[in-house]
Amino acid sequence: MINPIKISPKEMINAYLLFFVIHSMQIGVGIHGFQRIVYQDARHDAWISVLLAGLATHIVAFCMIKTLEVYGSNDLYGIQQDVYGKWIGNFLNAIYILYCFVAFFAVLRNYIEVIQAWIFPGISTWFLSITLLLIVIYAFTGGLRVMVGVSFFSVVFALWILPIIIFPIKYGTVESLFPMLEANISSLLKGAHSMTFTIIGFEILNVIYPYIKDKKNASKYTHLALLATTFVYVSLMLVSISYYSEGNLLKTIWATLTLFSFISFPFIERFEFVAVVFWMLIILPNLCLYLWAAYRGTTRLVKVSGTKFVWIFSLFIFIGTLLVQTRIQINTINNQLGKMAFYIVFVYPIFLYMMTILKKKLTSQKEQKDEEL
Amino acid sequence: MKFKLPFNKKNETPVEIGAPRKDIGMLNPLKNDFVQSIKDATHNPADLIIKDIPPNHLTLIYINNLVDDVTLNDHIISNLQDKPNDTPEVIKATLSIPEINTSTRLEMAIKSLVNGSVLIHLEGYSQVIMANIPKRESRNLSTPENESQVLGAQVGFNESLSTNISLIRRYIVSPDLCNEKFTVGRRTNITVALLYINGIADDQMINTLRQRITDLNIDALLDSAVLAEMIDDNSMSVFPQMLLTERPDRFCDGLLNGKLGIVVDGSSMAIVCPQTFIEFFQSREDQNLRWQLATFARLLRFTAILLSVFLTPIYVGALTFHYEVIPQAFLVPLSESRALVPFPPVIEALLLEFIIELLREAGARLPTKIGQTIGIVGGIVIGTAAVQAGITSNILLIFVALSALASFTTPSYIMGNVIRLIRFPIIILAGYWGFYGIMLAFCFILIHLLRQSSLGAPYMSPFYPPRLKSMADTIIRLPLSLTSKRPEVTRPSDQEKFNPEPVKPDKS
Amino acid sequence: MKNFRFFLILLFLPSMLVGCVETNILDKLGLVTLVGYDVGTEEKMATTSAIREVNPEFQSNVEVITTENETSKGNRMKTNRKLSKKVVVGQMRVILFGEELAKDDIQHYIDAHLENESVSNSVYLAVVEGEMTELLEYEYKNIDDIGQHIYRLLEQNIKQENMISATLHETGHDLYTAGEDIFMPIIKKEEEVVELSGIALFKNSKMVSKIPPEDTFYVKLIAERFKTGTFETILQKEDIPDNLMKNTPNEIPIAFDTIHSKRELKLVNPNTPEFDLKVKIKSRITEIYPDVNLGDPKTVAILQKAISKNLSREISRVIAYSQSVDSDIFAFGEKFRSSVRGSNLTKEKWHELYKDMKVNVEVDFVILRSGVFE
Helix, strand or coil: CCCCCCCCHHHCECCHHHHHHHHHHHCCCHHHCHHHHHHHHHHHHHHHHHHHHHHHHHHHHHHHHHHHHHHCCCCHHHHHHHHHHHHHHHHHHHHHHHHHHHHHHHHHHHHHHHHHHHCCCCCCHHHHHHHHHHHHHHHHHCCHHHHHHHHHHHHHHCCCHHHHCHHHHCCCCHHHHCCCCCCCHHHHHHHHHHCHHHHCCHHHHHHHHHHECCHHHHHHHHHHHHHHHHHHHHHHHHHHHHHCCHHHHHHCCCHHHHHHHCCCCCCCCCHHHHHHHHHHHHHHHHHHHHHHHHHHHHHHHCCCCHHHHHHHHHHHHHHHHHHCCCHHHHHHHHHHHHHHHHHHHHHHHHHHHHHHHHHHHHHHHHHHHHHHC | CCCCCCCCCCCCCCCCCCCCCCCCCECCCCHHHHHHHHHHHHCCCCCEEEEEEHHHCEEEEEECCCECHHHHHHHHHHHHHCCCCCCHHHHHHHCCCCCEEEECEHHHHHHHHHCCEEEEEECCCCCEEEEECECCCCCCCCCCCCCCCCCCCCCCCCCCHHHHHHHHHHHCCCCCEEEEEEEECCCCCEEEEEEEECCCCCHHHHHHHHHHHHHCCCCCCCCHHHHHHHHCCCCCCCCCCCEEECCHHHHHHHHHCCCEEEEECCCCCEEEECCCCHHHHCCCHHHHCCHHHHHHHHHHHHHHHHHHHHHHHHHHHHHHCCHHHCCHHHHHHHHHHCCCCCCCHHHHHHHHHHHHHHHHHHHHHCCHHHHHHHHHHHHHHHHHHHHHHCCCCHHHHHHHHHHHHHHCCCCCHHHHHHHHHHHHHHHHHHHHHHHHHHHHHHHHHHHHHHHCEECCEECCCCCCCCCCCHHHECCCECCHHHCCECCHHHCCCCCECCCCCCCCCCCC | CHHHHHHHHHHHHHHHHHCCCCCCCHHHEEEEEEEEEEECCCCCEEEEEEEEEEECCCEEEEEEEEEEECCHHHHHHHHHCCCCCEEECCCCCEEEEEHHHHHHCCHHHHHHHHHCCCCCCCCEEEEEECCHHHHHHCCCCCCCCHHHHHHHHHHHHHHCCCCCCCEHHHHHHHHCCCCCCCEEEEEEEECCEEEEEEEEEEECCEEEEEECHHHHHHHHHHHCCECCCEEEEEECHHHCCHHHCCCCCCCEEEEEEEEEEEEEEEEEECCCCEEEEEEEEEEEEEEECCCCCCCCHHHHHHHHHHHHHHHHHHHHHHHHHHHHCCCCCCCHHHHHHHHCCCCCCCHHHHHHHHHCCEEEEEEEEEEEECCCCC
């Protein structure tokens, strides 16, 4: 076991904050329009697909925590270096950093696209990306505690959105949900697979784990957070299926935002305009923590200070947002990220878990042999 | 990113406060030489009195405006006049003055002289007697004007350190009340007292604060507000991280919750720290009201603050970009009231905010009587005229007046000013990018607040890091039985304030 | 390094001011509150819009402008050329379709509005009977703002449940549901007033027929729930049992309000298809002529039965009529789809089945109370 991370207790966070971290990481830009993508495969049983995807997150998170527990106080980067050796380990670390980069980019670019489509058709991309990046940099330089604080407040301040989706229920029909389980298993699984882009984010656990004060509670709060996320997604899916009709949902790009369009209060109408800008607070933790995860990995590969890293990282992201301009390009990136994430987030942790167990057995056998000799 | 003030802490080599700039040395036993050395050291001021009492070869030296005339006449001059020629020890014993010392060092004598002592020099002795009889000029105690409240004590601090400490001691009658003295300011030598309650306050925090005060390398200190800004965790932030209060009860409440207090001589405001963001919006009066009323008052205050910060920006944002969100019922009145206005909403709002701030500033600068007139004249005449002239719309006038009014509900004057100040950048942002700009400002403020700390304690506590128990006394105030614990932000050594069990016997 | 970064941010701030966006200052806008589409005389599409403007005399006035072009955006540009203010559609409340256009096809129009992010999904849709321009451009004596007026007219009647609701969202929803057809209120200029004159029935996106406003009540009973509302019906001779009163009149007009209704729809035979429709109504009798003693439980029971019979006959009539014009506005098809596994229902498939659909109507009418005077 090499490279354990030593962290002073001041930098550590309590396990219950993990709930907010994971929940806020999972909910981001995907929630704007996941309904359509899942619906394409699973039709009106899409909510079952969402449920299945939620179930999968629980299984994967379980494996992740088991793997991390083997090492005590280490993150994915250290584990990979230990399991595969320096070269292969570092190569895999680089891939994971790249993944964080792409995820960060996708979140940022998708949000910019939503703003441009709903509120300011004429606003320039570079302006939005600079302002958002500056906010993220400001949070990042504050350290992990500030970033966790952002994710805490993003969950708390967004709580009021959940009861608001009751409004559209008035216009929903229960019949849209029936007959249940009409879709076959393969299309349900396909639908669950399409949830990847939306439901990822909990892999931050791999990196944040050593920073948790009471590690024995980590799994409890992780699963609670996953449960909460699944609840949010399933309820939103149910509301969407009953609110929209079949053809309607397939044509609505951001079904969640369109849901808000119907909501009006005596003092404000067209609620989606508020919701779209408010989403900035919801994507902030995604951006901050992906950035942070990438930084943690980079420090394993090269020596770099946090501030230097964040400026270089932001510069690349900024150039990226300028290059990707059209909706089609954005969708391609989302799809590619979804595919990449499926292997990195869902398949790989299970594999890694088996590898660590194997390695542990081998080393203990070796030690025994050494002792016998 | 941390910005550091040039005079702030650490990097520079600390210069000991009150250290002699040059060693003047010992006192001269000869009278003339002695007088001359004192004159040299004090640059022979006009109010330096040198008085000989001939029979005993005694010389009295004092600064006229610093000593108390009555005591000087009754207890010193009359006592010394017909006494035989004695040693300094005998004279020291004969004088009925509580604070009396002897020294042979010139530096000590000078320091004592400027503090309000009479130096008594005896021909032939190098020792000098220093009888401290300062004239304590201070205002009478009056009601705290900046932090008035309806229910509760109506006494405020004044500018005298000793009066202030006696007020505090009267609230907390306990030997555990610790009082440490520091002298701050190379030139002014102001006395600063650090107060805390032993057994509640956290030692680490006391050390930090002590360290910060002694590390100060500063020329002059005229008010506690300056001190607060300099020993804040982040002096560059617009948000104060320490509370300035002129209410002894609020100060003592802080001490009893495990906080540390600083009283500066010559300043009517005391510093309380660590202070969290939310505590700036709480008033001592909330404790004196029933919890339902207190909760209502607090919710009112927080709503007012949200309104104050975001109402005008939302108006600007909605009218400049997001006309879609305006409900139909408002549409006609809003657009009609703006029909004559030649400016875009952002300029209109800034102009009006500017006028309101002008009125406030003018009201604060002028004597109270005129100030009131300015408020009324400004409010009514300028407001009405501006609407009639078509410079602003009357709906915005209501919004701006409302948000100005709302900002004055903040119990802390400094925080109230901050609330009014941060509105301006948000209005500009809203004028350029509508709701996106407002949200950008909101996120920035949130992150900024999260980054702050007060004496090392998290500024956003108890919301972040979340402490459910301490939240009982924040935005709302739950009944006393649920708030028996001290807030965790002060890391108190003794957590329980009182036993939450009811003292009343059950009604049966 | 630290200073450098600080200056970098300072440099950013002014550059951000460059990134400002197109403003929509409220008083510089001409707000379209209502838009009416019709078939153009020369070009494909004729658009009449009611635009609210504010002028410096502290008054807002409404302009009604008609243009013709190939697309709705083209029409907006043409309208813009005639106004001093920028024309925007974010505050649009009503979309009207000319009858001729509705009979042609309105799918394109609904899609275009669903696509436009600044148009709210709660816009009301309606069909205009007669000339569109005449309805909108006429200077009514008591109506200042025709756009606002039509919006209030529709809103008030829909909230009171006197008219079926067809918002952009609901219409879009039904248009893309296999087993459902869309419907809209019809409005008409009647001398000096604008009135609701019925419901337009559509097959797919083409208007096929209309039913009178009195039948709205039945449509609502079949399709959804009631929470409030007033209605009158006339009991025909055959409904009235002989023992209700001595001199049975030919008709008994009867009015009731505060209606709570609940419908239960069940598919009993997927092959025909055949439905069981159960409607439960609870209501208060407000008017009945000639006077019937409502204090007598027996009379009440008889009356309830009589009304039930009357209502179920009327409901059957409305269903039969909509079947005859092949427009399923009651969403029987949706029920069919949700009850039959693997139906893969499409609009065409359903319309074939719909013609032969059988519905067994059963009404359960309960009189909760009459007024405060018996």
